[in-house]
Amino acid sequence: MTKIAFTGGGTVGHVSVNLSLIPTALEEDYEAFYIGSKKGIEREMIESQLPSIKYHSISSGKLRRYISWDNIKDVFKVLKGILDARRVLKKEKPDLLFSKGGFVSVPVVIAAKSLKIPTIIHESDLTPGLANKISLKFAKKIYTTFEDTLQYLPKDKADFVGATVREDLKTGDKKRGYQLTEFNDNKKVLLVMGGSLGSKKLNSIIRENLEALQASYQIIHLTGKGLIDEQYSNQKDYIQFDFVKDDLTDLLAITDTVISRAGSNAIYEFLALRIPMLLIPLGLEQSRGDQIDNAENFEAKGFGKTIPENDLTEQKLIAQLNNIEANRDVIINQMQTYKESFTRQDLFRKIIKDALS
Structure with missing residues (x-):
């Protein structure tokens, strides 16, 4: 054998x-x-x-x-x-x-x-x-x-x-996703994930701008292990998980836009699901720059937008999300050209x- x-x-x-x-x-x-x-x-x-x-x-x-x-x-x-x-x-x-x-x-x-x-x-x-x-x-x-x-x-x-791309990726259950979050299909869903260890900067800027984000989205925030902030637990249209494994496909099934790091496995999963993405790659002080290259490549192909973590501000975050929403159909059509x-x-x-x- x-x-x-x-x-x-x-x-x-x-x-x-x-x-x-x-x-x-x-x-x-x-x-x-x-x-x-x-x-x-x-x-x-x-x-x-x-x-x-x-x-x-x-x-x-x-x-x-x-x-x-x-x-x-x-x-x-x-x-x-x-x-x-x-x-x-x-x-x-x-x-x-x-x-x-x-x-x-x-x-x-x-x-x-x-x-x-x-x-x-x-x-x-x-x-x-x-x-x-x-x-x-x-x-x-x-x-x-x-x-x-x-x-x-x-x-x-x-x-x-x-x-x-893993076979179960497209088997997410929307009904289960809405049950887990207590959200509904009347407003777009934004999924925020900063990697398994989370991103304190990304977590902070999301929480500091919840009101502006909630005007357009219901927000699923994957904070990273041990990084849930209980003072935001009862916010409307906002739910925190420190880590999700088996339920992730169900959450992705209801996701319209994602904010994420730019690890290749994750971004190809978003691409396969045709989810427009705003990528915040790890900087050179935390990595060799591979996520920066990945993010720039995906942005050049029209799959989403990128903000370097050192340049991440409230204004740029909201502006790039608005850019994605204004060009949602164009981005998704561009994603359709990709074949797994x-x-x-x-x-x-x-x-x-x-x-x-």
């Missing part, structure tokens, strides 16, 4: 595709296991959402683009991670490795190469991350979500597959074919 090793971590985006592909592997009678860090978000996500999957933890360092003494210490962590990953791979004997990226994936990919295990990499963002740039030297193939990403990669190794490229089953079969050919 073919066995597949999965790796990737550090952020939700570096785990989400794996979370959709592992059940597909099991459905098609393949064996699967995961290699990640000891305390990273990937461990929490895999062990909570796929408890039957064997999880192996390894040492991992952080890859930095700036000069730091920690880089020296982390070299040794990465070297130990390679040894840890080799031990796991020699024990499990997988036929291939699928890597979603993130710093924990680098020692795993290097270890796989040393054991002649073929590796396939997936890059969700417009520009490749540092981990995937390093890993690509040891991998057989890299898949991209954005077609424009191909310009940054060697032609003989890169392949555009588009976004892999791959189902998770299609992507899984391609991984098997490319890795083992």
Whole structure:
């Protein structure tokens, strides 16, 4: 029986595709296991959402683009991670490795190469991350979500597959969404989400401008874990959730416009649902700029508008939302031109074919 090793971590985006592909592997009678860090978000996500999957933890360092003494210490962590990953791979004997990226994936990919295990990499963002740039030297193939990403990669190794959108995304129940929020269909619904950890700046500006926003919208505010503000609990046309998992599709079913970060997985889901979006990407002080690239790409394609977080003000927020509403039909028509490229089953079969050919 073919066995597949999965790796990737550090952020939700570096785990989400794996979370959709592992059940597909099991459905098609393949064996699967995961290699990640000891305390990273990937461990929490895999062990909570796929408890039957064997999880192996390894040492991992952080890859930095700036000069730091920690880089020296982390070299040794990465070297130990390679040894840890080799031990796991020699024990499990997988036929291939699928890597979603993130710093924990680098020692795993290097270890796989040393054991002649073929590796396939997936890059969700417009520009490749540092981990995937390093890993690509040891991998057989890299898949991209954005077609424009191909310009940054060697032609003989890169392949555009588009976004892999989860099948349940379009099964949201509007009736259930209205029940959860106690909203109605007489006024548009605005969904605000600042990522799993939330955005204090975005949360503040939404709350400070509730009256102006409530003139046009009923507002669902996903604040991030532990960031609900109880003093706003009884506001009309406004509801807070710190985190939503199973009910998110129902909330999306009643959403007309979304304010969001610009992680590739999330924005492609909004695109698939034809929901106009106002994107507030993470700034350079919090990331390598991948969300900025993603947001600018989507704005250029006419799928919504962007405000850099450092430029976020009440005036710009209201102005861009008004812009979206004035051009709603144009934006949705532009979204209609997008075709989802791959189902998770299609992507899984391609991984098997490319890795083992």
